[in-house]
Structure formats: structure tokens, C-alpha cells
Amino acid sequence: MDVLFWCCLLFGALMALVTLVFGDGLGDALGGLFSIDLHDVFQPVVLSGGITVFGGLGLLLHHYSSLPGYSVLVLAVLGAILVGAGMYFVYVKPMKNSENSTGYSxxxxxxxxxxxxxxxxxxxxxxxxxxxxxxxxxxxxxxxxxxxxxxxxxxxxxxxxxxxxxxxxxx
Missing domain, CATH: 2.40.50.140 (Nucleic acid-binding proteins)
Known part of the structure; x- marks a missing residue:
């Protein structure tokens, strides 16, 4: 279980760092490969936040609680979903709504x-x-x-x- 949580924690943190530093340039270079138009919930900031919280919360619960493994896993998933939803409603959705167009017909x-x-x-x-x-x-x-x-x-x-x-x- 520790390996899964550590991998998710490190991958999520690395994904957040790469997105922050190289986000637009990487997206342009790869022809928009990472732009998912299914829904704004799949924005990199939401995904990396959720994956990182899953790994970190899983490690904390696994080491500092007496909960069984499946409970730790369920709580880590719920924590990741909660933080991902928070990122979506506090950051992504307001930013999308604030975009203005200077075009007119x-x-x-x-x-x-x-x-x-x-x-x-x-x-x-x-x-x-x-x-x-x-x-x-x-x-x-x-x-x-x-x-x-x-x-x-x-x-x-x-x-x-x-x-x-x-x-x-x-x-």
C-alpha cells in the first residue's frame, strides 16, 4: 500500500510542477494532447491535486491510524474527490467564467x-x-x-x- 501512495504523491506533485512550469509550452508542443474537452473536471490542476491528496492522505492514514487497509484506501479516495471538487469549484470554474471575449459581430x-x-x-x-x-x-x-x-x-x-x-x- 505504501508504494501506491508514494507513487501517487510523487506523480501528483511532479505533474503539478510540470504543469506549472511548462504547461502552455508543453500543450502547444504536443498539439493539445493533454487538453481534454470532456469536462473541466479533467483539468491538470484538478487531477494533480486529487492524485497528490490521494497519495498523501493515504500515507498519513496508513501510518498514523489503526484503520484497516481498505478503509484507508476508501478514505484516501474520498479525500481526493473532495479536494478535486474543491479545486474545481474554487479555482477552475470561476476562472472559466471570467474569460471575456473582445470579439463582436x-x-x-x-x-x-x-x-x-x-x-x-x-x-x-x-x-x-x-x-x-x-x-x-x-x-x-x-x-x-x-x-x-x-x-x-x-x-x-x-x-x-x-x-x-x-x-x-x-x-
Whole structure:
């Protein structure tokens, strides 16, 4: 039993260290071999934590308690599951939920306010500045109402067609 617990303790600690030091580089070099998309529970931090706790708790219970071998094994497995679940709910899940994307779709711009940078002629194209999720972005604009819109004017994006924002002046 000691050999199993020692192997798990050392393997889990080594896995945690390698993941910490070489995690992204190793994953990229091996083409994402270790990225398991089944569920976030299989993240290296959860697995290495659970394996390490299984080995460490098993050693402690085996040496410092009078429990029989199967009880030590069951308690070590339960401890590993408990710590793995804790790692998942305290670290992995909040980190996954905190990821933000700076991308947006052009179709999401309809209804947003913008400012005219380059005057928009009645027929033709100008440029507007729109505040998006990722910051400010410039886009080609045309007049929705076929009226000239001067630089600095506030406009609303009425529709988006073929990469062009059709704007109408705010009154």
C-alpha cells in the first residue's frame, strides 16, 4: 500500500510542477494532447491535486491510524474527490467564467450610438467611431436617410449591410 501512495504523491506533485512550469509550452508542443474537452473536471490542476491528496492522505492514514487497509484506501479516495471538487469549484470554474471575449459581430452594432469621424455624404461613404466590447473601432458608414452628416455628429446605427453601417443622425 505504501508504494501506491508514494507513487501517487510523487506523480501528483511532479505533474503539478510540470504543469506549472511548462504547461502552455508543453500543450502547444504536443498539439493539445493533454487538453481534454470532456469536462473541466479533467483539468491538470484538478487531477494533480486529487492524485497528490490521494497519495498523501493515504500515507498519513496508513501510518498514523489503526484503520484497516481498505478503509484507508476508501478514505484516501474520498479525500481526493473532495479536494478535486474543491479545486474545481474554487479555482477552475470561476476562472472559466471570467474569460471575456473582445470579439463582436457586425450585426450586433445595429442600434448602437456612434460618432462621425469622416463626414458621411448623402450618397457615398464616410467613417464612424463605435464603442464596442473591445474598445473603440472605426467603420465605413453610409447615410440611411440619404442626408449629409457632418464630422462630430452623433448618429445611431440603423442597419448593417455588406460590411457598411447605415447611420441616421441623432436629433
Amino acid at each position: 457586425m450585426n450586433e452594432l445595429a442600434g448602437k450610438l456612434a460618432e462621425v469621424l469622416t463626414p458621411v455624404p448623402a450618397v457615398g461613404y464616410g467613417e464612424v467611431l463605435v464603442k464596442t466590447v473591445g474598445g473603440l473601432s472605426n467603420h465605413v458608414a453610409a447615410s440611411f436617410d440619404k442626408e449629409e452628416v457632418p464630422a462630430g455628429a452623433k448618429v445611431v446605427i440603423v442597419e448593417v449591410k455588406e460590411g457598411t453601417l447605415y447611420v441616421s443622425r441623432m436629433e
